[in-house]
Amino acid sequence: MGLSVGIVGLPNVGKSTIFNALTREQNAESANYPFCTIEPNKAVVPVPDPRLAKLAEIADSKKILPATVDFVDIAGLVKGASQGEGLGNKFLTNIRETDALLQVVRCFDDGNVVHVDGTIDPIRDVEVIEAELIIADFQMMENRAARVRKQARTDKALAATLPLFEQLLEHLGSGKMAVEFEGHDSEQGKALFKEMQFLTDKKVIYCCNVDEDGLLEDNDYIESVKAYAAKRGADMVKICAKMEEDLNGMSDDERDEFLQEYGVKESGLDQIIHTGYHTLGLVSYLTQGPKETRAWTIHQGDTAPKAAGVIHTDFERGFIRAQVMAYDDFVEKGGEAACREAGLLRTEGKEYVVKDGDVIEFLFNV
Numbered sequence: 001m002g003l004s005v006g007i008v009g010l011p012n013v014g015k016s017t018i019f020n021a022l023t024r025e026q027n028a029e030s031a032n033y034p035f036c037t038i039e040p041n042k043a044v045v046p047v048p049d050p051r052l053a054k055l056a057e058i059a060d061s062k063k064i065l066p067a068t069v070d071f072v073d074i075a076g077l078v079k080g081a082s083q084g085e086g087l088g089n090k091f092l093t094n095i096r097e098t099d100a101l102l103q104v105v106r107c108f109d110d111g112n113v114v115h116v117d118g119t120i121d122p123i124r125d126v127e128v129i130e131a132e133l134i135i136a137d138f139q140m141m142e143n144r145a146a147r148v149r150k151q152a153r154t155d156k157a158l159a160a161t162l163p164l165f166e167q168l169l170e171h172l173g174s175g176k177m178a179v180e181f182e183g184h185d186s187e188q189g190k191a192l193f194k195e196m197q198f199l200t201d202k203k204v205i206y207c208c209n210v211d212e213d214g215l216l217e218d219n220d221y222i223e224s225v226k227a228y229a230a231k232r233g234a235d236m237v238k239i240c241a242k243m244e245e246d247l248n249g250m251s252d253d254e255r256d257e258f259l260q261e262y263g264v265k266e267s268g269l270d271q272i273i274h275t276g277y278h279t280l281g282l283v284s285y286l287t288q289g290p291k292e293t294r295a296w297t298i299h300q301g302d303t304a305p306k307a308a309g310v311i312h313t314d315f316e317r318g319f320i321r322a323q324v325m326a327y328d329d330f331v332e333k334g335g336e337a338a339c340r341e342a343g344l345l346r347t348e349g350k351e352y353v354v355k356d357g358d359v360i361e362f363l364f365n366v
Helices: 015-023 050-059 090-095 122-151 162-173 187-196 212-216 220-232 241-247 252-261 268-280 304-311 313-317 327-333 336-341
Strands: 003-008 041-046 063-065 068-073 100-106 203-209 235-239 282-287 292-299 319-326 346-348 358-364
Touching (some): 003 015, 003 090, 003 268, 015 041, 050 063, 050 282, 100 122, 100 268, 122 162, 122 187, 162 187, 212 241, 235 268, 241 252, 241 268, 292 304, 304 313, 313 358, 327 358
Parallel strands (some): 003 100, 100 203
Antiparallel strands (some): 041 068, 282 292
C-alpha cells in the first residue's frame, strides 16, 4: 500500500503549479486562466526518507526503493459543476480511489492573478468545493439506490439494506457530508462506504496557497482556513506555489539554502507527505539487505503479520515470526550482526505492533 492524494480546488488557485512543485516536473500545464488543466495529471512521487540511504550504506545494498505517494490533479471545480458548469464534475471519478484530498485555496491578494469569482475568500471557495463533492456523492448514491430498489423486489437480503440507502440519500440530499452520517460505523454502513468510496468520506488536508509574505506571517485568509480546518478536525498546510516552482531544478543543497532564506523548514512536498501520513495514521517500516533497502507503508497499529502482508499476502498467511531491530540501534551498531551480538535483535510474534522505523526481516511458511 502507498499514500494516494487527490488535488482539488477552484480553477486557477495554483493546483497545477503545486502539482508541478510536488512532482518536481513540469508535466502539468499551469497558466493564469481558468480550466488550464483538462485531463487529469497523475504522478508517482518517492517519499523523502534519509534513513534509507544510511541503511543501504551499512547493508551495502545495490538499490534503494522508497515508499511512494500517488498524486492526482484534476480540472478545477466551480459552483454548479454538478449541473455542467465549467468543465463539470466528470473528473471526480479519477480521485474516488485516493486516500485523501488536498484542497487548495488561494490565500493571497494579487491583481495580476485572476480568481474565477473575482474576489479572494478562501472559506467561500472551500464551501463551493465541498458542496460540489456532496452533490457528486448524492448523484452517485441516487443511481445506486435506484438499482437497489429494483433488485430488492426479488432479493430479501438486498431489501434489508434499503432503509440505510434511503437514510444516507436523505442525509446527502440535505447538504451534509458522508463522513457525518450516523450509520457510518454500522456493519451495513461499513460495507456500503467501502463500496461507494464517497468523496466526502475522505480525509481532507486544507492547503493554503500563499505569497512570500504569507510564509513569514499568517494573514487573515490563512487564519480563517486554519480555524475552519480545526473545526473540521482536519490538518492544514501552508505552501507558496510560486516559491515551490522556483525550487524545481535545484540541487538538494541549493533547495535547503533557499528554504532557509524564507524561514521554511521543509519543502511543500515534505509538508504534504508528512501531513498525509499523520492524517491517515501511516508509518513506514524498513527492510535491508545486499539486494535492496526499502520502505514499506502501513497503518499505525498494524501487527507484524499484517505488515508482512504488504510485501506479499503469502507472508501474512504463513507468518511465523519477525526479526526486529530499531533503526537507531541498527545504525549505531553498524548492522544486523552487531545488533544480534548486542542483544538488540528481537524475535516478535503475531501480536507485535510494528513501529515507525523498525528494521524487520519476516520468517514465514510458503
